Amino acid sequence: MSDIKYYSLKEVTGRDMTAEHYGVSRWADPKEINAKLKELTDKNVFCITDEEYKRICSEYYDVKCAGSKKVTGEAKKFIPGGVQHNLAFNKPFPMCMVKAEGAYLYDIDGNKYTDFLQAGGPTILGSNFPSVQQEAIELIKDCGPVTGLFHEAELLIAKEINKHMPGVEMFRMLGSGTESVMAAIRVARCATRKKRVIKVGGAYHGWSDQMVYGLKIPGTRQYLESHGIPNQSFELIDEVRPNDLEMLEDYLKANRRKGGTACVIVEPVGPESGTRPVAWNYNKGVELLCRKYGALFIFDEVVTGFRVGLGGAQGLFGVNPDLTIFGKIVAGGYPAAGGVGGKKEYVSCMAAGVASGMKRAYVGGTLAANPLSAMAGYCAIKAIADNDACVKAGHAGDRLTDGLVQLINKYNLPYVAYNQGSIVHLECTAAMSYDFSSKHLLKSLIPVLTKQDMIYVRKEAMEMMGAAYMANGIVTLAGSRLYTSMADTDEVIDEALGKFEDVFKLVAERTAPMEQQVADFKKAHGKDKEGKAAKKAKAKQEIAQRNADAKQAAKQAAKDLKALKAKTFKC
Numbered sequence: 001m002s003d004i005k006y007y008s009l010k011e012v013t014g015r016d017m018t019a020e021h022y023g024v025s026r027w028a029d030p031k032e033i034n035a036k037l038k039e040l041t042d043k044n045v046f047c048i049t050d051e052e053y054k055r056i057c058s059e060y061y062d063v064k065c066a067g068s069k070k071v072t073g074e075a076k077k078f079i080p081g082g083v084q085h086n087l088a089f090n091k092p093f094p095m096c097m098v099k100a101e102g103a104y105l106y107d108i109d110g111n112k113y114t115d116f117l118q119a120g121g122p123t124i125l126g127s128n129f130p131s132v133q134q135e136a137i138e139l140i141k142d143c144g145p146v147t148g149l150f151h152e153a154e155l156l157i158a159k160e161i162n163k164h165m166p167g168v169e170m171f172r173m174l175g176s177g178t179e180s181v182m183a184a185i186r187v188a189r190c191a192t193r194k195k196r197v198i199k200v201g202g203a204y205h206g207w208s209d210q211m212v213y214g215l216k217i218p219g220t221r222q223y224l225e226s227h228g229i230p231n232q233s234f235e236l237i238d239e240v241r242p243n244d245l246e247m248l249e250d251y252l253k254a255n256r257r258k259g260g261t262a263c264v265i266v267e268p269v270g271p272e273s274g275t276r277p278v279a280w281n282y283n284k285g286v287e288l289l290c291r292k293y294g295a296l297f298i299f300d301e302v303v304t305g306f307r308v309g310l311g312g313a314q315g316l317f318g319v320n321p322d323l324t325i326f327g328k329i330v331a332g333g334y335p336a337a338g339g340v341g342g343k344k345e346y347v348s349c350m351a352a353g354v355a356s357g358m359k360r361a362y363v364g365g366t367l368a369a370n371p372l373s374a375m376a377g378y379c380a381i382k383a384i385a386d387n388d389a390c391v392k393a394g395h396a397g398d399r400l401t402d403g404l405v406q407l408i409n410k411y412n413l414p415y416v417a418y419n420q421g422s423i424v425h426l427e428c429t430a431a432m433s434y435d436f437s438s439k440h441l442l443k444s445l446i447p448v449l450t451k452q453d454m455i456y457v458r459k460e461a462m463e464m465m466g467a468a469y470m471a472n473g474i475v476t477l478a479g480s481r482l483y484t485s486m487a488d489t490d491e492v493i494d495e496a497l498g499k500f501e502d503v504f505k506l507v508a509e510r511t512a513p514m515e516q517q518v519a520d521f522k523k524a525h526g527k528d529k530e531g532k533a534a535k536k537a538k539a540k541q542e543i544a545q546r547n548a549d550a551k552q553a554a555k556q557a558a559k560d561l562k563a564l565k566a567k568t569f570k571c
Contacts, residue, residue: 022309023394024421030277037433047461060471067108068096091467100127103487116482122328126487145372153374168341173369176338177302177327178206186361188263188296202271214239219436219444241437252293265298268313302327331373332380389486394421396488403497424482431458
């Protein structure tokens with residue numbers, strides 16, 4: 001049984017969240033969710049069979065998605081991996097979308113999909129919302145998307161954010177969530193004159209060097225995704241276990257001897273948009289610890305801002321962060337979505353302009369706060385308020401989650417489904433549910449290395465489930481996360497649940513021992529002894545060829561340079 005007990009927030013807090021325009025009306029105990037996820041990782045993988053996957057590929061993807069297959073196949077010649085966006089990669093090949101409208105997406109072959117990706121979260125109104133689209137068209141007609149000079153929309157969006165989030169006294173709009181996190185950390189270091197940063201393990205705060213640490217899975221430190229990043233980049237970064245205030249305080253204490261902590265940064269509903277949920281009072285606890293130890297409290301509201309409610313997660317949880325990170329919805333689904341807001345005393349040190357002798361945190365960006373993004377964001381936030389979009393999207397999230405739980409129980413599957421309003425989690429393989437958190441390096445590193453291939457086996461199974469959902473007309477985020485929007489009416493949700501049921505009917509338990517599955521995975525991906533030897537030999541050959549080519553290029557460059565100098569001197 002996958003049923004998870006929720007607590008009514010009205011009963012817990014005494015507040016009517018719906019009346020306050022929040023889309024989260026209930027909360028689950030993270031210990032219960034984590035216990036169910038632990039049970040899932042302890043069980044065999046339940047997934048569509050290899051035979052069913054092959055059938056889906058031959059009957060749907062090869063026949064009905066020929067256009068996507070052709071164009072994304074050609075893209076591999078010119079684009080690394082064949083797609084530009086991490087979310088766009090899907091088994092067996094990416095889908096080429098040509099139309100987005102409300103709750104639906106349409107691909108190049110004319111296939112229709114219910115869109116629970118929602119571009120990763122920014123389109124809570126539904127895709128291509130008419131009033132926002134119209135304002136964007138009119139603006140482009142008048143001044144174009146970018147001028148490099150001030151536009152009134154910059155003021156409008158800053159005032160609109162402050163209206164709903166009074167703690168955001170000032171707002172500096174930037175080009176992305178990643179940029180905004182970089183800027184906020186720089187501000188924190190300027191303000192506190194301290195250097196160390198504490199993040200929660202598994203959280204995603206963009207892809208800057210210093211934040212690709214403990215990414216996706218807690219306790220992995222720099223050993224999972226940090227290729228190409230020097231270890232020195234992580235010298236001032238600490239990682240703590242999700243939902244663990246005691247461990248956080250231990251690090252804050254320890255950092256006193258190292259010059260102190262500049263900031264603690266969190267995702268409000270838990271790492272990876274609540275994939276690792278937190279207790280209701282966790283954020284308040286983090287805030288109080290930050291005050292106690294003189295660290296700035298940074299709230300990463302890239303996903304939650306104007307999604308969980310008009311007041312953001314800070315209003316929902318009743319906290320007052322020093323700095324808030326914005327993205328996604330803050331540009332209304334249009335490009336260049338990002339920004340840092342917060343208390344005037346901190347945000348003001350990002351003042352624009354040339355160097356004036358005063359110490360400030362330097363930020364910039366040609367497309368930052370461009371008229372199109374600023375106006376789209378302003379209009380989107382107004383439309384969210386006018387249409388009570390957060391509440392409607394949250395209702396859709398509750399309905400979708402409850403329906404998924406009923407299906408999970410109906411087919412006796414070990415899956416886990418839960419939600420934080422319009423952020424819905426459907427864990428079928430629990431590929432990202434491991435936690436290797438520890439204060440001691442070896443206690444983290446050893447299980448990371450020993451279980452790494454097992455994680456990849458579960459991840460591949462998760463991708464197969466994602467492929468099955470897509471073939472049945474459902475777009476998800478990596479087969480495990482779903483975002484609902486205002487466009488997801490009861491009819492849309494009910495239709496989608498029917499499609500999920502069609503997939504769940506195909507699921508079977510993998511009875512082969514995990515050791516055998518890992519061995520098969522390694523062989524299939526060239527990670528066994530023979531594959532590694534072949535890769536090593538190929539890499540050695542490629543290096544030798546590159547060295548030879550470089551040597552020849554150096555000789556030719558020296559020859560050309562000599563000729564150029566002779567010609568120059570004659571002039």
